[in-house]
Amino acid sequence: MIKIKLSDPDDIKSFSGLILSKDILPNYSIELTTSNDYDYEFISQKRFLDLSISLQESIDKGLEYLSKISGDYFLFSGADSTSLAGVYEIFSQSNAQYLFKKQMLSQNDYKEKTILNKWFFGEGSILDRGYDIPNDVFNKIKLTGYNVAHNWPHLQQMHSGNTVRDIDVCAVYQGDPKREIYDHEVRSDLLYSNHRVGAWNKLSEIKDKYNIIMGQSTPPQFVDIMKRSKIGLSPFGMGELCYRDLELIQWGCLLIKPDMSKVITAPDFFKPMETYVPVKLDWSNLNEVIQDILENFKNYEHIIENSRKQVIEMYSYHNVCLHWYNFFSQLNNIKDENSLFLG
Secondary structure (H helix, E strand, C coil): CEEEEECCCCCHHHHHHHHCCCCCHHHHCEEEECCCCCCEEEEEHHHHCCCCCCHHHHHHHHHHHHHCCCCCEEEEECCCCCCCCCHHHHHHHCCCCEEEECEECCCCHHHCCEECCCHHHCCCCCCEECCCCCHHHHCCEEECCCCHHHCCHHHHCCCCCCCCCCEEEEEECCCCCCCCCEECCEEHHHHHHHHHHHHHHHHHHHCCCCCEEEECCCHHHHHHHHHCEEEEECCCCCCCCCHHHHHHHHCCCEEEEECCCCCEECCCCCCECCCEEEECCCCCCHHHHHHHHHHCHHHCHHHHHHHHHHHHHHCCHHHHHHHHHHHHHCCHHHCCCCCHHHC
8 A cells, every 4th residue: 555645635736636536545555644654745836836936036945845855755736837937946956756747748848938937928038937858857747647627526517508508609707817916026917817818809809790708707607608608718827727628518618728739637638629629829710710610510519528528537536546556556666566555
């Protein structure tokens, strides 16, 4: 039995898949423990990364914290995005055996210098970062086997919605956080808003032709809008994935989202024209895509059905357990017949 200690047992952002799989993990020879009798400690990002201070100060602070840890430990980046800003510097200079992320980029894509290493934010800040990661280090950056959609089990339950849908496009989400948000020295709220409000600006060009609902709403209003909508738009936020992706699918909308082909996550859900319809990051083809969908809606209905089916099949906590079983089974020190799995 592999015994895992979580640095923060209630940190859903970092450990949702593990926390919500706690009762079935023992069936896969893995156990979460709060005692000091453990094999590996999983360290939450909140312990080693501080967005409220400068990037370099955060790196120094994180390395100092990790230097005091004894025993085998893995780092967990609970961030919403694929970014490695600050995390990579800490991981590569610490004694952590592995770094786990909910979503990541390819080794080559990480080389591109972008704001905070977020490819969808573009470039042009004092914190443009790119990483030329050696093979041996990149091989130790792994997926957690779960992502933001695992934070809320209810998202895996499908609902029927309305038979007749009188709203063409649901574009309901937060556009402006209405407060300054800093990631180290960079105001990320401005970048966040530019992308999200940019979609509304583009949709305004066709709002007289189609029934489009834009802006923010209360949760009950949002559910009513989704139930009545043919298409649901889900922009990026501080990261690429959002719980809204599954909410829209849950209520029977056809999901439109910026192209996810760069993003590597598990489960590998985002398949263009199979589980969602991709558009360009700058929204330049958004209206053309919407027009084609609405004029040929029956040609897209199979995507709605398939996305709902894939959510149910892929977003299983048993799959999370299997992911971790497979990871541990491949570690060199537990391959033989005396492995910890048999303890």
